[in-house]
């Protein structure tokens with residue numbers, strides 16, 4: 001595996017040194033949303049556990065990841081037990097649960113094995129489907145074999161981000177590779193688990209056109225390894241490398257038109273590609289030159305239903321000329337300068353951050 005040491009160390013220097021957040025007995029957040037994990041739109045509970053965070057933070061962080069803002073290095077097993085109890089009481093009969101941890105649920109340092117067992121004993125009987133996230137190094141047979149014995153169908157979400165190892169190393173600083181992802185996905189599926197793959201749309205140092213091409217290629221490359229694919233357009237988080245570039249107007253998050261284009265171009269029978277953008281229509285998230293609520297709703301609606309007809313007719317009936325000119329111009333610049341913000345500022349208006 002190749003890492004770009006200078007890049008990794010620059011990112012590390014941007015991370016705050018005091019990594020401590022709120023009440024250690026409470027998850028960072030618990031909420032209800034819709035998702036499509038078992039082939040249909042369903043109510044889902046999402047919980048973010050407050051943990052000591054991703055093992056990768058010991059060395060650096062991914063260039064877009066600001067989850068370290070929610071971690072606490074002093075978290076104990078007792079704290080985690082109480083958080084689990086809180087989540088168990090928050091299900092209200094909902095049978096699908098997604099657990100995020102600002103790292104990897106399957107990392108035994110972040111979630112010790114006895115805590116994981118307590119979680120599965122306490123929550124397993126209450127749900128039908130559990131989605132957990134993990135870096136590739138923890139998706140080993142010896143570490144995950146037992147997960148399946150508690151009842152719920154397990155989906156493991158892996159942040160591959162791109163199938164291009166150069167982008168993984170030099171734009172994202174992921175500390176993993178496409179081949180590691182493939183081995184992990186095959187291992188998990190052999191044990192009867194399903195896979196969700198996260199792709200990152202428009203990491204730094206890429207023009208929007210190149211980023212669209214990368215998503216389309218990555219989606220084709222991972223077809224045989226995943227049960228669904230979540231295209232995550234960049235959302236700029238605090239204290240990250242991407243925020244550092246963005247504040248200097250050297251980075252612009254992708255446009256909603258581009259996201260719609262990726263979904264429309266990659267739809268195919270038997271393939272599930274979804275996108276639930278965080279921060280959509282905001283300056284820190286995916287947005288067009290002007291906010292477009294209808295387009296964002298159509299993207300989420302098509303992701304949940306996998307019926308892209310309304311999104312397609314909206315896309316085809318819209319005037320995309322200025323969008324196309326913008327991404328064409330950006331493709332010819334030496335850097336990924338945020339020409340959209342610069343031109344909006346010269347015209348004297350902005351959208352909400």
Ligand code: SF4
Pocket residue numbers: 054055056057060061062065066067102103104135159174
């Ligand atoms: S692997 Fe995940 S949690 Fe860890 S730094 Fe990267 S994006 Fe953040």
